[in-house]
Every structure is written in structure tokens, then in C-alpha cells.
Amino acid sequence: xxxxxxEKEEDLNAAGAGLIVSLLQAHPRATLGLATGSSPVxxxxxxxQLHRQGMVSFSRASSVNLDEYVGLEEGHPxxxxxxxDQQLFSHIDISRENTFVPKGSAVDLEAECEGxxxxxxxxxxxxxQLLGIGHNGHIGFNEPGDHLTGRTHVVDLQEQTRQANxxxxxxxxxxPRQAITMGIGTILKARQIVLVARGEEKAEIVHRAFRGxxxxxxxxxLLQCHPNTIVLLDxxxxxxxx
Ligand code: F6R
Numbered sequence: 001x002x003x004x005x006x007e008k009e010e011d012l013n014a015a016g017a018g019l020i021v022s023l024l025q026a027h028p029r030a031t032l033g034l035a036t037g038s039s040p041v042x043x044x045x046x047x048x049q050l051h052r053q054g055m056v057s058f059s060r061a062s063s064v065n066l067d068e069y070v071g072l073e074e075g076h077p078x079x080x081x082x083x084x085d086q087q088l089f090s091h092i093d094i095s096r097e098n099t100f101v102p103k104g105s106a107v108d109l110e111a112e113c114e115g116x117x118x119x120x121x122x123x124x125x126x127x128x129q130l131l132g133i134g135h136n137g138h139i140g141f142n143e144p145g146d147h148l149t150g151r152t153h154v155v156d157l158q159e160q161t162r163q164a165n166x167x168x169x170x171x172x173x174x175x176p177r178q179a180i181t182m183g184i185g186t187i188l189k190a191r192q193i194v195l196v197a198r199g200e201e202k203a204e205i206v207h208r209a210f211r212g213x214x215x216x217x218x219x220x221x222l223l224q225c226h227p228n229t230i231v232l233l234d235x236x237x238x239x240x241x242x
Contacts, residue, residue: 150185
């Protein structure tokens, strides 16, 4: 596992974007595993700039997102599908039919999870999976507990996770209580994993995840078992590594 700490925000974003651009230059048909939340936004902004400068095309690439809130329609402003459209997809040349986000509004959620897992199996391993990390160590929405689930599944969001995401909703009552998420096994199948964390509030959990024991109580710690993981940190998030 490589941990890279950056003094400047732009350098972190450029490093993350650079990994994706290099992959697409070598493999234009690559499958990108994408995340939502604040952590990847700067990287997406940098990718959009590079795309506008003609440095990268996504026209033959495809993407699979980690997760989606249960109960939100695709067009809901806080759905992860909307987030991806606004923050990335509508600014680059990826074909919409090549972008996949689980459908949180599906009537049969179990069938949706199974279908998403099958789609991932048919596509073959994700070439590069981008991840953030929750304050409780979750990746995707795989919350800490006595056991973890391997495949794509429906998860009950922990109160801490709902509170962290409440900033995007009018009130706590509007924050979804469940999500569909890729499982830990699904995530660990990716050829390369790039986890991004920013800010002092992530310093402790990042240290626990990558220097502490490997435990289901901190799902991100399982990334210590992955042979090709890069962790990108700003100085505040990397404070305990220095
Ligand atoms: C988002 C996701 C979550 C976030 C995590 C960190 O698709 O799967 O695991 O990456 O909650 O969120 P931010 O980046 O907003 O701190």
C-alpha cells in the first residue's frame, strides 16, 4: 500500500486525475469505479479540465458507481446518479449508457443488487476504483460491524453516516436510512484502488484504517490486503502518518 501526502490541494487532485488519465491512455476501454461525496470532487474537476484541454477522452470508457441511496429516484437532486451527472458525466464525453449507478428506486431491491453484481461480473474487474472513507471507516456504504458482506447489497446506514450526509438534505428526516452498496468483496476485486481523504476530521480514521489492525470494525482496513492500493491524503488527513 502506498500512502501519498500532499501539501497542496491541486497536487492531490492532479495526482488522482493523473492515475485515471494514464489508465485511459493505455486502456481507452477501461472500467472506472467511481465514488460520490466531497473527497473525489477535486479530482473530477481536474479531469474535466484535462478533458477540455484535449488530454483525455472517456468515449470508450465505462463507469460503475459504488452506491446509491434507497428510495431516491434517479432525478432526485441528492441521488448519487444526479451527483455524478452534475460533477462529472455532463462535462466529459462518456456515453450515458456506459455509466452505471445502482437504482435506489428499484421496487425489488434484492433483484437490483443481484443484477448490479452480475453486471460487474460480466464487465470483468474494475480497472481503477476510486474511494472515499467514512468517519467510521466505511468504504462504499459498507458500515463497520461484526461481519461484512461480500456482494452488492442493501445496507442500513449508521446514524453517524446519516449525520455526516445530512448537510445535503433539508433535515435529518429527509436523509435516507438505507443504501445499495457494492460489497467489500466486489470492491476488493478492482485491479487498482485509489482512496482519497481530506481534512483533519479524517486523520484518525485514516490512521486506524491503514496502520491499525485489519478488522470488520473498520472496513477500510481490509484494503491493507489489496495488492495495489494508493492512498491520497492532504496534510491534515495525513497528520498522524508524519
Ligand atoms: C460515496 C461513498 C462513501 C464516501 C464516504 C466519504 O460514494 O461510497 O463511502 O466516500 O462517506 O464521504 P466524503 O467524501 O463526503 O467525506
